[in-house]
Amino acid sequence: GNSVTQMEGPVTLSEEAFLTINCTYTATGYPSLFWYVQYPGEGLQLLLKATKADDKGSNKGFEATYRKETTSFHLEKGSVQVSDSAVYFCALSDPGQNFVFGPGTRLSVLP
Amino acid sequence: DGGITQSPKYLFRKEGQNVTLSCEQNLNHDAMYWYRQDPGQGLRLIYYSQIVNDFQKGDIAEGYSVSREKKESFPLTVTSAQKNPTAFYLCATRLDSRLANEKLFFGSGTQLSVL
Numbered sequence: 001g002n003s004v005t006q007m008e009g010p011v012t013l014s015e016e017a018f019l020t021i022n023c024t025y026t027a028t029g030y031p032s033l034f035w036y037v038q039y040p041g042e043g044l045q046l047l048l049k050a051t052k053a054d055d056k057g058s059n060k061g062f063e064a065t066y067r068k069e070t071t072s073f074h075l076e077k078g079s080v081q082v083s084d085s086a087v088y089f090c091a092l093s094d095p096g097q098n099f100v101f102g103p104g105t106r107l108s109v110l111p
Numbered sequence: 112d113g114g115i116t117q118s119p120k121y122l123f124r125k126e127g128q129n130v131t132l133s134c135e136q137n138l139n140h141d142a143m144y145w146y147r148q149d150p151g152q153g154l155r156l157i158y159y160s161q162i163v164n165d166f167q168k169g170d171i172a173e174g175y176s177v178s179r180e181k182k183e184s185f186p187l188t189v190t191s192a193q194k195n196p197t198a199f200y201l202c203a204t205r206l207d208s209r210l211a212n213e214k215l216f217f218g219s220g221t222q223l224s225v226l
Contacts, residue, residue: 032211043115043201043217044154051212089153095211098144098169103153 002027006090006102013080013109021075021105023064023090031092033057033066033073038087038104047075047088080109114138117202117218123226124189124196132187132221134202142208143185144215146201147171154201160185161208189223197225 007022025033032051036044048057053068062077073090090102118133134143145157156169160179174193179185189196202218 030211034214036215036217041220041222043117043203043219044215045217046214049212049214093211093213096209098156098159098208099215101154106151 002031002092002094002097002100004090004092004100004102006088006105008103008105009087010106010108013107015082015109015111016079017109019075019077019080019084019107021088021090021107023073023075023102025071025073025090025092025100027071027092027094029094029097031094033064034091034093034099035062035064035073035075036089036091036101038089040086044089080107082109082111085109115202115204115216115218117200117221119221120219122221122223124223125226127191129188129190130196130223132189132200132202132223134185134187134218135183136185136202136204136216137183138204138206138216139182140204140206140216141182142205143179144203144205145169145175145177145185145187146203148199148201148220150199157187157200196223198223 003026034049035047037047048059050057050066056065087104089104115136124130144159146154158177160166176188200221203215
């Protein structure tokens with residue numbers, strides 16, 4: 001079945017550092033890939049998505065590229081802020097099937 | 112203002128009691144979902160419904176029940192059979208579950224605790 005693997009957290013960075021959160025997936029079809037963000041005590045919000053190979057999703061300075069050859073969708077940001085502290089979830093969706101989420105990666109950004 | 116409303120924000124359950132969590136949406140989405148999130152953990156699917164009057168069990172349905180009598184509403188009942196109900200419960204919707212690129216929209220969650 002489909003699955004998503006994320007790097008284990010927590011990840012602690014200083015403000016303005018470069019961020020990478022690794023995500024790899026296993027899928028039988030041609031999935032769409034997503035990154036969601038969850039702030040404390042809240043629901044998940046869509047951060048970005050990509051629907052086919054080589055697509056790049058971007059939003060609020062975050063980027064991720066759909067790499068079919070390496071089955072990866074790593075999240076990157078060039079300069080993190082304290083306000084980026086949250087839990088980040090990688091997810092995939094195959095047609096007609098439910099979302100599959102990774103376990104989440106907690107990011108803490110220190111001033 | 113379109114969106115998903117979960118209520119209450121905080122809920123307490125006594126031993127042997129059933130409690131119901133509300134999820135209402137005005138997005139006109141066909142599919143609705145309930146997830147459970149334990150502290151520091153990912154999401155686990157409890158139940159989902161792709162259309163009114165139909166629903167399916169997810170990965171951890173034991174001790175829970177749902178109904179989908181209206182498109183807008185998908186309440187979750189945590190029964191006394193659920194021995195460890197303390198968790199953060201998230202409701203989500205999706206316009207069309209058949210399409211891979213359709214995103215999930217999430218409510219703001221209900222924190223359930225046992226007294």
